[in-house]
Amino acid sequence: MLKYLKAALLTATIAAVAAPAFAGDPEEGAKVFRKCAACHSIGEGAKSRVGPELNELLGRTAGTVDGFKYSAAMVAAGEGGMVWDEQTLTHFLVKPKDLVKGTKMAFAGLRKSTDVANVIAYLKTFSEGAAEAPAEGEAAASGGTEVAMAEKPAAAADAPLPDHEGVFGLGRLATDDEVAAWDMDVRPDGLGLPVGKGTVADGEVLFTENCAVCHGDFGEGVGRWPVLAGGQDTLTDDRPVKTIGSYWPYLSTVYDYVRRAMPFGNARSLSDDDVYAITAYLLYLNDIVTDEDFELSNENFTDIHLPNEANFKEDDRAQEPQYAEKKEPCMKDCKPGPVEITMTARVLDVTPDSDEENTGGGID
Amino acid sequence: MSKQSRENLDKKAASRRRFLQAGIAGGATLAAAATARAAGDPAITEVQDWNRYLGDGVDAAPYGQPSEFEAHVVRRDVPWLTADPVSSINFTPLHDLDGIITPNGVCFERHHGGTAIIDPAEHRLMINGLVDKQLVFTMDDLKRFPRENRVYFLECAANSGMEWRGAQLNGCQFTHGMVHCVVYTGVPLKYLLEEAGVKTNGKWVLAEGADAAAMTRSIPMEKALEDCLVAFKMNGEALRPEQGYPIRLCVPGWEGNMWVKWLRRIEVGDEPWAQREETSKYTDLLPDGTARRHTWVMDVKSVITSPSPQAPITHGRGRTVISGLAWSGNGKVTRVDVSLDGGRNWQTARLDGPSLSKALHRFYFDFDWDGSPLLIQSRAMDEAGFIQPTKNELRAVRGTNSIYHNNGIQTWHVKGDGVVENVEVS
Numbered sequence: 001m002l003k004y005l006k007a008a009l010l011t012a013t014i015a016a017v018a019a020p021a022f023a024g025d026p027e028e029g030a031k032v033f034r035k036c037a038a039c040h041s042i043g044e045g046a047k048s049r050v051g052p053e054l055n056e057l058l059g060r061t062a063g064t065v066d067g068f069k070y071s072a073a074m075v076a077a078g079e080g081g082m083v084w085d086e087q088t089l090t091h092f093l094v095k096p097k098d099l100v101k102g103t104k105m106a107f108a109g110l111r112k113s114t115d116v117a118n119v120i121a122y123l124k125t126f127s128e129g130a131a132e133a134p135a136e137g138e139a140a141a142s143g144g145t146e147v148a149m150a151e152k153p154a155a156a157a158d159a160p161l162p163d164h165e166g167v168f169g170l171g172r173l174a175t176d177d178e179v180a181a182w183d184m185d186v187r188p189d190g191l192g193l194p195v196g197k198g199t200v201a202d203g204e205v206l207f208t209e210n211c212a213v214c215h216g217d218f219g220e221g222v223g224r225w226p227v228l229a230g231g232q233d234t235l236t237d238d239r240p241v242k243t244i245g246s247y248w249p250y251l252s253t254v255y256d257y258v259r260r261a262m263p264f265g266n267a268r269s270l271s272d273d274d275v276y277a278i279t280a281y282l283l284y285l286n287d288i289v290t291d292e293d294f295e296l297s298n299e300n301f302t303d304i305h306l307p308n309e310a311n312f313k314e315d316d317r318a319q320e321p322q323y324a325e326k327k328e329p330c331m332k333d334c335k336p337g338p339v340e341i342t343m344t345a346r347v348l349d350v351t352p353d354s355d356e357e358n359t360g361g362g363i364d
Numbered sequence: 365m366s367k368q369s370r371e372n373l374d375k376k377a378a379s380r381r382r383f384l385q386a387g388i389a390g391g392a393t394l395a396a397a398a399t400a401r402a403a404g405d406p407a408i409t410e411v412q413d414w415n416r417y418l419g420d421g422v423d424a425a426p427y428g429q430p431s432e433f434e435a436h437v438v439r440r441d442v443p444w445l446t447a448d449p450v451s452s453i454n455f456t457p458l459h460d461l462d463g464i465i466t467p468n469g470v471c472f473e474r475h476h477g478g479t480a481i482i483d484p485a486e487h488r489l490m491i492n493g494l495v496d497k498q499l500v501f502t503m504d505d506l507k508r509f510p511r512e513n514r515v516y517f518l519e520c521a522a523n524s525g526m527e528w529r530g531a532q533l534n535g536c537q538f539t540h541g542m543v544h545c546v547v548y549t550g551v552p553l554k555y556l557l558e559e560a561g562v563k564t565n566g567k568w569v570l571a572e573g574a575d576a577a578a579m580t581r582s583i584p585m586e587k588a589l590e591d592c593l594v595a596f597k598m599n600g601e602a603l604r605p606e607q608g609y610p611i612r613l614c615v616p617g618w619e620g621n622m623w624v625k626w627l628r629r630i631e632v633g634d635e636p637w638a639q640r641e642e643t644s645k646y647t648d649l650l651p652d653g654t655a656r657r658h659t660w661v662m663d664v665k666s667v668i669t670s671p672s673p674q675a676p677i678t679h680g681r682g683r684t685v686i687s688g689l690a691w692s693g694n695g696k697v698t699r700v701d702v703s704l705d706g707g708r709n710w711q712t713a714r715l716d717g718p719s720l721s722k723a724l725h726r727f728y729f730d731f732d733w734d735g736s737p738l739l740i741q742s743r744a745m746d747e748a749g750f751i752q753p754t755k756n757e758l759r760a761v762r763g764t765n766s767i768y769h770n771n772g773i774q775t776w777h778v779k780g781d782g783v784v785e786n787v788e789v790s
Contacts, residue, residue, distance in 0.1 A: 164497045166558075167555070167558055168555065170501065171505045173500075174491075174492060182492075183492055183629075183631060187637050187638065223447060235655075248643055260580070261576065261640075265450075312656075315659045317656070317663070322761070323750055326750065326751070331701070331710045334708055334710070335708040339706030339789045341789055342787075
């Protein structure tokens with residue numbers, strides 16, 4: 001339990017410290033306040049109407065404007081010690097009936113967190129006491145807040161408010177740096193390619209150092225590791241050799257995959273220029289470029305097309321004869337005579353430590 | 365388990381293997397049973413240790429394990445299939461399981477960069493690309509969205525892929541064990557996408573894992589909004605690390621490779637990304653040298669799990685239960701037929717247990733075996749009207765180099781002594 005409270009406190013502290021990030025703009029808030037002005041007045045000579053007047057709101061105990069007939073719930077909230085400050089107002093303005101169940105205020109709440117911050121900033125300009133209020137971060141870090149949290153675990157509901165509109169108001173906005181750190185995919189049309197360049201000659205050095213241990217010096221593959229070059233005109237053979245040159249449809253896949261997952265076991269250790277160079281070298285190994293001085297860059301990348309690009313088609317399994325008819329299956333005498341065994345399992349012992357010689361097809 | 369009992373088990377397992385390999389000396393089993401009858405079965409007439417001495421107390425196993433007598437029920441791999449264990453596959457022991465739910469500890473594994481070990485407190489799910497707001501969710505955030513529970517099978521597209529060229533592996537664990545079925549708890553991907561606000565030109569999503577392969581797959585938006593789930597529980601407990609802890613994507617009915625584990629990012633875009641796993645891999649090479657791509661749906665399929673090569677008939681003739689699994693990426697399985705004569709004549713099997721869309725279905729065929737050799741097969745039909753084809757029907761259209769999507773009818777040859785072998789038939 002103690003651990004939980006500590007964690008909750010930490011969250012609350014971070015939230016409070018983060019609060020100035022949403023510091024509102026009073027001028028924008030004045031516009032938002034038009035929604036409130038149907039019921040509330042503010043400024044010189046303001047009087048309570050459908051709702052209480054809102055001068056000196058920040059720092060005011062809830063339910064205490066003389067002469068205004070509050071709901072019992074609002075009076076009780078004030079008697080319980082609730083004071084209107086940035087935090088309580090933020091909560092109240094997002095969903096009034098969440099904070100004070102039974103309030104007379106019929107307003108459903110402001111959906112945009114920026115609107116909430118702005119209107120509070122606007123309200124502050126009519127609250128002289130607000131300027132002297134301690135900063136939120138200090139307040140949250142003080143012992144007093146800790147006690148309040150400990151007494152009222154429900155205050156865990158004072159979680160950071162959403163910084164975005166949304167059905168659920170969950171999560172937070174990603175920063176540009178965060179998106180850039182993870183969004184490294186590259187598409188065939190070149191979308192996502194970083195600025196950079198590298199030559200075949202540079203690529204050969206990098207490939208020998210980083211890739212050849214598994215893929216072989218010339219992309220021929222070591223053991224069962226993937227063959228990367230050659231295999232042209234083998235796709236109709238009994239044992240096709242599917243390589244970048246013979247099978248892969250797009251060069252962008254090479255760049256994308258090397259950048260995201262290679263070298264195997266040391267992913268993301270190559271620079272963008274290194275990846276251009278290695279990609280250029282793979283083009284060279286596959287005879288798609290023939291000049292060792294060829295330089296691949298984000299400028300000329302999409303000019304290059306791999307030979308097998310046109311030979312991919314969309315899924316049409318449903319049109320295959322065994323599926324297309326959807327006829328009732330045969331139940332009796334479906335084969336002319338007794339059925340013969342035409343082949344038995346070639347690998348008779350498949351215990352994991354079997355030393356059987358494999359002649360079967362791989363699955364990778 | 366004590367050292368001694370482990371040694372005993374090893375001995376038992378070894379002798380069991382020898383027993384199976386040598387074929388079944390049916391007579392010996394029967395003779396032993398006859399002796400037991402005459403003198404009274406010692407399992408009954410003698411007081412057993414477990415009937416006299418106290419067992420372990422409640423603290424012996426804070427996280428329970430299967431009986432030590434089930435220690436052989438484990439995932440197994442076939443080392444020669446792939447280059448390295450960290451980018452490889454192992455297989456669910458289907459022949460030893462029943463019902464439709466796969467226990468978490470034996471769900472097959474397929475990794476492209478090993479099992480990522482991720483502290484959930486450090487895990488983030490990002491939604492970026494063609495959305496109104498690019499968002500980041502923590503695990504705590506995800507658990508505040510409305511949840512759903514769904515039972516789905518997950519089948520690797522390469523399941524049975526070794527069998528394109530003919531019968532190769534002796535055991536349904538190896539021929540069909542790249543499938544499992546659990547109940548997932550998670551948040552519909554739709555809710556996360558709605559929270560971010562998909563722009564009108566957002567037609568595809570890219571799912572990306574946080575592992576050392578940063579696995580990626582493109583998924584059409586229609587599917588993402590239809591039934592994809594961001595799951596954090598399987599069979600009631602947290603996902604196992606090898607299944608994507610803390611979160612994985614469920615893409616019901618579609619090939620397992622798309623169910624990105626250790627899910628960290630969903631990008632929205634207007635075109636597919638042509639990633640490595642959807643171009644060089646998971647595309648289906650045809651005899652004319654062209655290849656199909658975007659073959660996502662797992663076709664209607666079934667297999668008899670017992671008897672099968674690893675689960676021979678040991679009781680001799682008489683009452684026999686054929687047990688098997690059927691599934692379809694198109695929805696529910698509506699019917700399974702069983703043949704005992706290699707597909708010449710068929711009888712409809714009994715489906716038992718829940719019938720859920722895109723989940724495993726269990727079927728049984730109960731019959732009196734007369735001890736003559738059998739060629740047993742199963743054939744499933746799904747609610748879309750598709751019928752599981754024969755392997756030869758598939759080969760006639762697709763040749764033998766497709767690797768993926770082999771859902772052909774499997775034949776097991778049950779010999780007179782109860783030994784079972786993987787065969788192909790005329």
